[in-house]
Amino acid sequence: MTNPPDTPDIAIVGGGIVGLVLAAGLTRRGVQVKLFEQARNFREIGAGIGFTRNTVNCMEKISPGIVRALRSGGSVNVSLDQVDPNAYLRYINGYGLQREDDPMYQKPLLRLDAGVKGWETVRRDQFLDDLVKEIPEGVIHLQKRLENIIDEDGSEKVVLQFTDGTRVEADAVIATDGIKSTARRLLLGEDNPASYPQYSHKVAYRALIPMDKVTAAIGEYKTQKQHMHVGPNAHLIHYPVNTNTIGATVVVSDPNDWPLDKPTTARASRKDVSDALANWSLPVRNLVDLFPEELDQWALFDLAEYPVPQYNKGRVCLVGDAAHASSPHHGAGASFGVEDVLCLCTIIPEQTVQYTRERNVSKGDSMRAAFETYDKIRRTRTQWLVNSSRRVCDLFQQPEWADPAKRVKTESCFEEVKDRSFKIWHFDSAKMQEDTLRDYQERIRALEKKKVVNGVNGKTISNAVKEPEWLFAH
Amino acid sequence: MTNPPDTPDIAIVGGGIVGLVLAAGLTRRGVQVKLFEQARNFREIGAGIGFTRNTVNCMEKISPGIVRALRSGGSVNVSLDQVDPNAYLRYINGYGLQREDDPMYQKPLLRLDAGVKGWETVRRDQFLDDLVKEIPEGVIHLQKRLENIIDEDGSEKVVLQFTDGTRVEADAVIATDGIKSTARRLLLGEDNPASYPQYSHKVAYRALIPMDKVTAAIGEYKTQKQHMHVGPNAHLIHYPVNTNTIGATVVVSDPNDWPLDKPTTARASRKDVSDALANWSLPVRNLVDLFPEELDQWALFDLAEYPVPQYNKGRVCLVGDAAHASSPHHGAGASFGVEDVLCLCTIIPEQTVQYTRERNVSKGDSMRAAFETYDKIRRTRTQWLVNSSRRVCDLFQQPEWADPAKRVKTESCFEEVKDRSFKIWHFDSAKMQEDTLRDYQERIRALEKKKVVNGVNGKTISNAVKEPEWLFAH
Numbered sequence: 001m002t003n004p005p006d007t008p009d010i011a012i013v014g015g016g017i018v019g020l021v022l023a024a025g026l027t028r029r030g031v032q033v034k035l036f037e038q039a040r041n042f043r044e045i046g047a048g049i050g051f052t053r054n055t056v057n058c059m060e061k062i063s064p065g066i067v068r069a070l071r072s073g074g075s076v077n078v079s080l081d082q083v084d085p086n087a088y089l090r091y092i093n094g095y096g097l098q099r100e101d102d103p104m105y106q107k108p109l110l111r112l113d114a115g116v117k118g119w120e121t122v123r124r125d126q127f128l129d130d131l132v133k134e135i136p137e138g139v140i141h142l143q144k145r146l147e148n149i150i151d152e153d154g155s156e157k158v159v160l161q162f163t164d165g166t167r168v169e170a171d172a173v174i175a176t177d178g179i180k181s182t183a184r185r186l187l188l189g190e191d192n193p194a195s196y197p198q199y200s201h202k203v204a205y206r207a208l209i210p211m212d213k214v215t216a217a218i219g220e221y222k223t224q225k226q227h228m229h230v231g232p233n234a235h236l237i238h239y240p241v242n243t244n245t246i247g248a249t250v251v252v253s254d255p256n257d258w259p260l261d262k263p264t265t266a267r268a269s270r271k272d273v274s275d276a277l278a279n280w281s282l283p284v285r286n287l288v289d290l291f292p293e294e295l296d297q298w299a300l301f302d303l304a305e306y307p308v309p310q311y312n313k314g315r316v317c318l319v320g321d322a323a324h325a326s327s328p329h330h331g332a333g334a335s336f337g338v339e340d341v342l343c344l345c346t347i348i349p350e351q352t353v354q355y356t357r358e359r360n361v362s363k364g365d366s367m368r369a370a371f372e373t374y375d376k377i378r379r380t381r382t383q384w385l386v387n388s389s390r391r392v393c394d395l396f397q398q399p400e401w402a403d404p405a406k407r408v409k410t411e412s413c414f415e416e417v418k419d420r421s422f423k424i425w426h427f428d429s430a431k432m433q434e435d436t437l438r439d440y441q442e443r444i445r446a447l448e449k450k451k452v453v454n455g456v457n458g459k460t461i462s463n464a465v466k467e468p469e470w471l472f473a474h
Numbered sequence: 475m476t477n478p479p480d481t482p483d484i485a486i487v488g489g490g491i492v493g494l495v496l497a498a499g500l501t502r503r504g505v506q507v508k509l510f511e512q513a514r515n516f517r518e519i520g521a522g523i524g525f526t527r528n529t530v531n532c533m534e535k536i537s538p539g540i541v542r543a544l545r546s547g548g549s550v551n552v553s554l555d556q557v558d559p560n561a562y563l564r565y566i567n568g569y570g571l572q573r574e575d576d577p578m579y580q581k582p583l584l585r586l587d588a589g590v591k592g593w594e595t596v597r598r599d600q601f602l603d604d605l606v607k608e609i610p611e612g613v614i615h616l617q618k619r620l621e622n623i624i625d626e627d628g629s630e631k632v633v634l635q636f637t638d639g640t641r642v643e644a645d646a647v648i649a650t651d652g653i654k655s656t657a658r659r660l661l662l663g664e665d666n667p668a669s670y671p672q673y674s675h676k677v678a679y680r681a682l683i684p685m686d687k688v689t690a691a692i693g694e695y696k697t698q699k700q701h702m703h704v705g706p707n708a709h710l711i712h713y714p715v716n717t718n719t720i721g722a723t724v725v726v727s728d729p730n731d732w733p734l735d736k737p738t739t740a741r742a743s744r745k746d747v748s749d750a751l752a753n754w755s756l757p758v759r760n761l762v763d764l765f766p767e768e769l770d771q772w773a774l775f776d777l778a779e780y781p782v783p784q785y786n787k788g789r790v791c792l793v794g795d796a797a798h799a800s801s802p803h804h805g806a807g808a809s810f811g812v813e814d815v816l817c818l819c820t821i822i823p824e825q826t827v828q829y830t831r832e833r834n835v836s837k838g839d840s841m842r843a844a845f846e847t848y849d850k851i852r853r854t855r856t857q858w859l860v861n862s863s864r865r866v867c868d869l870f871q872q873p874e875w876a877d878p879a880k881r882v883k884t885e886s887c888f889e890e891v892k893d894r895s896f897k898i899w900h901f902d903s904a905k906m907q908e909d910t911l912r913d914y915q916e917r918i919r920a921l922e923k924k925k926v927v928n929g930v931n932g933k934t935i936s937n938a939v940k941e942p943e944w945l946f947a948h
Contacts, residue, residue: 193879194882304883305883306882307886380889381889383882384889387887406779406780407783409778409781412858412860415854415858416858416862
């Protein structure tokens with residue numbers, strides 16, 4: 001049960017999808033992992049989640065068990081149409097009567113090609129359940145609520161303190177504790193606004209609806225394929241989450257504030273949804289009629305207003321929503337967490353062990369350097385996503401959709417939606433891995449040089465944010 | 475002086491940079507061109523204009539004479555530094571004191587690599603003068619103000635009427651008459667808001683300043699290289715326009731309206747500029763001190779609010795600013811007009827003549843199809859530019875630059891600025907030419923099929939806007 005002497009043992013804080021994906025990736029690579037989850041059981045909401053081919057490829061590289069879990073949970077391609085192997089994201093006009101002779105008609109705006117089997121969707125709760133089964137026994141520790149992290153420069157290990165009074169030591173800590181991350185608050189401080197989620201002024205209503213009912217309401221074609229209906233101050237997306245269920249989400253603009261101390265879900269009624277979409281197309285109104293009479297209203301928070309200045313500090317780093325919680329409008333929040341994990345698994349433990357062994361770099365320094373690399377490689381892209389998600393929501397919900405004179409303007413936004421979607425979907429994860437390796441090796445070389453100057457017992461690497469004289473972009 | 479019988483003769487309306495580039499491209503290809511300009515002389519403002527390598531390559535394909543004109547006019551690479559062959563666009567923080575110990579310090583934000591000799595800049599007026607010299611004699615007709623275009627389905631020629639009572643016939647009309655295009659108004663109608671420019675709520679102040687004075691004010695490094703200073707509600711860009719002159723432009727947000735019947739330039743004073751930049755960095759204030767005491771304020775109009783629904787109608791089409799006038803914040807308005815011209819020169823006259831000769835398609839129908847292709851190929855990208863230019867200006871001028879707590883948020887916008895700039899700079903013009911050819915050939919084939927059905931004297935092609943069932947994006 002003990003590691004070989006140079007392999008780091010790592011504590012993961014938070015057992016959501018990204019935490020479990022990380023645990024699967026690290027345990028597969030021989031790292032001794034302890035995952036701490038504050039809840040009594042794993043819980044996910046009964047809503048859909050989708051992954052592009054690109055993200056599934058990243059999962060495959062992290063651990064094939066993750067893809068197994070995704071598929072055993074009953075994932076489906078969002079296009080169930082066997083004739084058409086591509087999964088498209090279809091944007092259509094959701095607002096108003098668009099053809100006098102056909103109240104069901106909605107103007108197509110853009111069909112984005114995600115490639116062959118380009119979107120795979122699943123129920124979140126099912127995926128999480130099956131992911132847990134992929135984690136070796138003894139890794140997961142439930143009912144462990146983080147209270148403090150002690151990472152002293154001179155000490156051999158980082159110490160985690162939990163609210164039940166227990167303490168655990170590890171060579172490094174990776175926090176995947178989500179948008180309300182305790183680790184983020186510990187790293188940034190109580191007074192930093194980046195420690196807390198920020199309200200994006202959108203609320204969401206989610207439903208899972210039997211497929212036959214949806215077919216009767218909006219027709220077979222739309223039911224079988226992922227559609228995004230856009231219109232003034234709201235949008236609606238729906239897609240099959242398995243062979244007999246449609247997942248649907250309505251997002252509505254909300255000019256009001258939502259205090260942080262108020263729960264982020266509130267009880268609401270179907271009438272709240274149908275009021276927001278009162279003047280929309282008949283298929284949209286038909287679909288909303290199938291939402292439950294009583295349902296939750298989800299306030300959508302993110303980290304857009306006060307992004308995290310740096311994702312690492314010493315031997316601790318923030319991953320997934322803990323680092324870059326985004327509103328869900330690109331459907332890519334979890335995917336970006338999966339990319340984060342692939343970045344880390346590219347150097348941990350193979351590279352960190354190699355350098356610890358061959359180059360006399362301490363285990364602590366090798367982990368610090370790994371997390372600096374992670375921050376360098378991942379921060380720009382992930383903070384872009386947070387901004388981009390807000391931006392595309394603004395484009396989907398342009399108030400001008402209600403103004404026929406602004407038709408060309410509103411429609412011209414889709415070139416931007418396409419570019420943003422393709423930046424997400426066509427991510428070159430192999431290049432990210434190369435960049436990760438190169439950056440890590442450069443840091444280790446710099447560290448060796450410093451040791452030569454300072455002697456083997458020189459100082460640990462400074463963790464100060466270095467402001468580059470120029471940020472290159474090629 | 476007369477064309478071979480199948481070569482179209484084409485009337486160009488408007489003698490700005492894009493109109494002259496088009497005239498150079500078509501005359502080089504043996505088309506008989508008449509260019510009509512309303513002014514008594516060619517006039518351009520004494521400000522700088524820059525072209526990326528990509529645009530210069532497009533010019534080369536249209537006609538090497540255009541590049542000759544650009545360079546004989548004294549163009550310079552924006553990086554005069556001989557050691558560094560790359561031309562970068564450097565974004566730096568323009569606001570406030572950023573280092574207590576160094577009032578000249580400004581934080582670098584992003585350095586965008588435009589490639590080797592990536593930006594070539596010139597004085598607009600010099601470039602225009604030299605471009606005129608590349609146009610064969612007899613092509614240019616000055617003091618011709620367009621009054622009407624008569625394009626009847628059955629008639630052999632299109633008729634242009636001028637305000638001086640004269641009439642000219644041509645096989646087709648290409649309007650490059652700029653943001654205040656008369657042709658656009660004639661095509662869209664007096665009551666269409668897209669017929670008129672729309673105020674973008676930004677004003678610009680431009681200056682040409684001797685290089686030695688700028689060096690004394692902001693230092694040699696910044697003087698020699700293109701820099702964009704960003705800050706709350708304004709930005710400043712400067713670059714060398716020749717070996718002894720710096721072109722500088724300040725853009726300031728303006729919440730007020732600017733009525734269309736008011737001239738788009740107004741007299742202003744240096745104090746207006748320095749008031750807008752009162753709390754900015756010392757180098758910015760030093761540079762503004764070198765602006766003339768009295769100068770013009772330019773209201774920046776574009777076509778963002780009411781984009782043109784279609785760039786072609788029958789045998790007439792709109793090119794450059796007449797079709798897609800943009801605010802200048804990407805520095806790419808003229809470049810996109812050059813791309814438009816390359817698109818047209820890809821099929822006119824070689825393809826149109828070939829089909830007229832070999833396939834019994836009338837000259838009129840071949841021109842109508844050419845302009846349909848042009849609209850299909852160019853509209854999405856060019857309307858994206860108009861939106862994108864407004865967007866990057868909003869990012870440059872985020873009010874949050876004044877709030878230190880929002881530093882990470884404001885800085886995180888540059889990933890988007892990079893993506894947008896690279897979409898402009900790394901345009902695949904060879905692919906555009908392939909797409910243009912393919913689309914044109916498909917239209918001609920469809921036209922032939924129709925003729926088989928309707929007989930050789932079947933109807934002319936319908937010019938109705940066809941709404942595609944799906945707009946594909948791969």
